[in-house]
Amino acid sequence: MGLRGVIVLVGLMGTTWSFNMTTIRPEAVSTDTFARPETTEETTEQGRNNPGLMTEDRTVHVTALTDTSGGVDSQTTEATVGCFKKGAVAEEEAVEDVMATGELNPSHYPAQRAAKVVQHYLNTRYGSPYKLFGLKQVHSGNAEDVADSGRKYQLDISVHEIISDTKENCSAEVFFPRGVKQLSPQVQVSSCEELLKIDANSEEEALYQQYKTNKTLRTEKRLPDSYGHIDPEMTPFWHLGIVASSFIMLNESTENTLYNVAQVANITQLTTENDQLKFDCHVLLHDMVSQEIPQWKLLFTWSPAGGVKVLHTEQLPHVHDCEKHPKTN
Amino acid sequence: MLSVVGLSFVALLLTVGALTLESDRAEYDYFKYHPMDEISSWMVQMEKDHPDVVTVVDYGRTYEKRTISLLKIGLKTEAKKKAVWMDCGIHAREWIAPAFCQYFVRQILHAYKTDDKMAAMLTNMDFYITPVLNIDGYIFSWKDSSTRLWRKNRSPGPSGDCYGVDLNRNFDANWGTVGVSSNCSSNIYCGTGPISEPEAQAVAYFVGSRKEDFLCFLTIHSYGQLLLIPYGHPNFTASNYDELMTVGQGAAEAIWRVHGKKYTVGTSPDVLYANSGSSRDWARMQEIPLTFTFELRDNGTYGFELPEDQIRPTCEEAYSGALHIIAYAHDKTFNGAAAAAAATLWAVLLAAGVSGANLM
Numbered sequence: 232m233g234l235r236g237v238i239v240l241v242g243l244m245g246t247t248w249s250f251n252m253t254t255i256r257p258e259a260v261s262t263d264t265f266a267r268p269e270t271t272e273e274t275t276e277q278g279r280n281n282p283g284l285m286t287e288d289r290t291v292h293v294t295a296l297t298d299t300s301g302g303v304d305s306q307t308t309e310a311t312v313g314c315f316k317k318g319a320v321a322e323e324e325a326v327e328d329v330m331a332t333g334e335l336n337p338s339h340y341p342a343q344r345a346a347k348v349v350q351h352y353l354n355t356r357y358g359s360p361y362k363l364f365g366l367k368q369v370h371s372g373n374a375e376d377v378a379d380s381g382r383k384y385q386l387d388i389s390v391h392e393i394i395s396d397t398k399e400n401c402s403a404e405v406f407f408p409r410g411v412k413q414l415s416p417q418v419q420v421s422s423c424e425e426l427l428k429i430d431a432n433s434e435e436e437a438l439y440q441q442y443k444t445n446k447t448l449r450t451e452k453r454l455p456d457s458y459g460h461i462d463p464e465m466t467p468f469w470h471l472g473i474v475a476s477s478f479i480m481l482n483e484s485t486e487n488t489l490y491n492v493a494q495v496a497n498i499t500q501l502t503t504e505n506d507q508l509k510f511d512c513h514v515l516l517h518d519m520v521s522q523e524i525p526q527w528k529l530l531f532t533w534s535p536a537g538g539v540k541v542l543h544t545e546q547l548p549h550v551h552d553c554e555k556h557p558k559t560n
Numbered sequence: 561m562l563s564v565v566g567l568s569f570v571a572l573l574l575t576v577g578a579l580t581l582e583s584d585r586a587e588y589d590y591f592k593y594h595p596m597d598e599i600s601s602w603m604v605q606m607e608k609d610h611p612d613v614v615t616v617v618d619y620g621r622t623y624e625k626r627t628i629s630l631l632k633i634g635l636k637t638e639a640k641k642k643a644v645w646m647d648c649g650i651h652a653r654e655w656i657a658p659a660f661c662q663y664f665v666r667q668i669l670h671a672y673k674t675d676d677k678m679a680a681m682l683t684n685m686d687f688y689i690t691p692v693l694n695i696d697g698y699i700f701s702w703k704d705s706s707t708r709l710w711r712k713n714r715s716p717g718p719s720g721d722c723y724g725v726d727l728n729r730n731f732d733a734n735w736g737t738v739g740v741s742s743n744c745s746s747n748i749y750c751g752t753g754p755i756s757e758p759e760a761q762a763v764a765y766f767v768g769s770r771k772e773d774f775l776c777f778l779t780i781h782s783y784g785q786l787l788l789i790p791y792g793h794p795n796f797t798a799s800n801y802d803e804l805m806t807v808g809q810g811a812a813e814a815i816w817r818v819h820g821k822k823y824t825v826g827t828s829p830d831v832l833y834a835n836s837g838s839s840r841d842w843a844r845m846q847e848i849p850l851t852f853t854f855e856l857r858d859n860g861t862y863g864f865e866l867p868e869d870q871i872r873p874t875c876e877e878a879y880s881g882a883l884h885i886i887a888y889a890h891d892k893t894f895n896g897a898a899a900a901a902a903a904t905l906w907a908v909l910l911a912a913g914v915s916g917a918n919l920m
Contacts, residue, residue: 338831365860366859455865457593459866460867494865521746521747522748549745
């Protein structure tokens, strides 16, 4: 990652922006408010020099950082059907262009977002009603472009198994493929074995036996509820909902997302099939970058031996509230 | 005989008196989430309980015409005072933030009577604390379980079929340039123009008309465990970036000392995402030197629905962090050279007092 001393400020009309998201902050800065000499890429101060640009006639360029040079996937476009718009909200992508390469600052967002993907991966592979992984810390990271096919991150992180409260350091590689069609990231994890050997077998087996014989479990309540409360008896199913959601979060993750489960809206047990407990659930995800709440329905199975397997997923339309909210007080 | 009756009567009076006192002073539960009407009543009660120190100030209206109020807290003096700004609940779903503002008020009102340092701060500065800025949004998030994750205000979009502007993209600070959407359906919709929204206008007018007085501007959010410094636009760096980072890191350390929670310090574009039109950026552009966004607990496990049993520890650590910044600002202005060291030491002591034990 070379540093150029000179920045060229160009006021352009409606062209792409390039931003170099450097990861290392230069030390002293004396002036405020003016475009500071950042590094390498040209920057166009579109918004800053042309405050009048933001007119009634709004275009995609409001975000000013829309990269039209490929590699960016807008979310699915909207088809307005009355008040309900199909598909995800068409979002103008945030910074998408020259991302950090080489050694990464572990507390900056590129490493953090990649590490979150590792969390989702671990949950899909090893998560259960009694085993849930969280990202504890990123210790170091490295990113490099792989020809034109994508970008690879190497990370040293510590992972936390939440229920047993154990931590371990892991190494992981995350590859974000680039292309016209959005493909899922690929993850490889190493030196995490101790964490993955955590034994929750007896609890898992007990839960499995309890629910195997068709006891209808339905929860109307949101997990957690508005106050962050979860009924202790429901906690394993909250965990299951998160694990199942991790398949979606893993698939949907890019360098421009950061997913968490906002809430398991409901989870219903269906008839046991092939000795697997089967569930239907509705989850609300939260993407930190867009601040949106994508909603998904999932059909999945679980058993202690089989782990979580997702059979079917469906994204729900972004629901808008059309009714006027009367003033109440 | 008479004396026995008299004694009994006195005993009776004392008992009744004690019971009355108890019921009058049923303590507000700072460790539960409160709906807006309870918060409003609490504000009125704070003014009643501390009439010489607390004043409710109405300073704007929401889209749905509700009054936006803050608590002005300070000891009366003749001298010209400096000011501290704190707002909570600019995003409706971040319930832990209003809880923190209420806790913060309680703490400083308890502390100043016995703690010389706090008394000095309240003598030299007024604290302007808005427990809920986005009142319409907050009330909407309490409506039912389907509205709990609402973020924006409640002004109707241009075509009337979508609602809400992201107030933290609506301020006149590189407005509309980065990390925003022009689509009303988006949760980061920046509005029809800078400070198009009445809630943002209220802050801009109140703070703007007093901007020379303000030493620091703290805006409280969740979640993510971050302390964000200006600017949200990646091409702009604050002239006092180093100071902001140093003070921020001091605050993060103060936070960590309370319950061991790690908060990351940095600019938005570095540690989170680029954005424009935030209140913090606007405040910094008004030359208020120390402006921070607090993103409180947690890191995504519960997210916006932080369990009530985490309200207390979250508030305790955030209080320690906020005080570090405020004390620094105060000491720099009023004490001069030894300011930084003193502020750090004092923050440590106060944190120890708050947590009861955790001096590492």
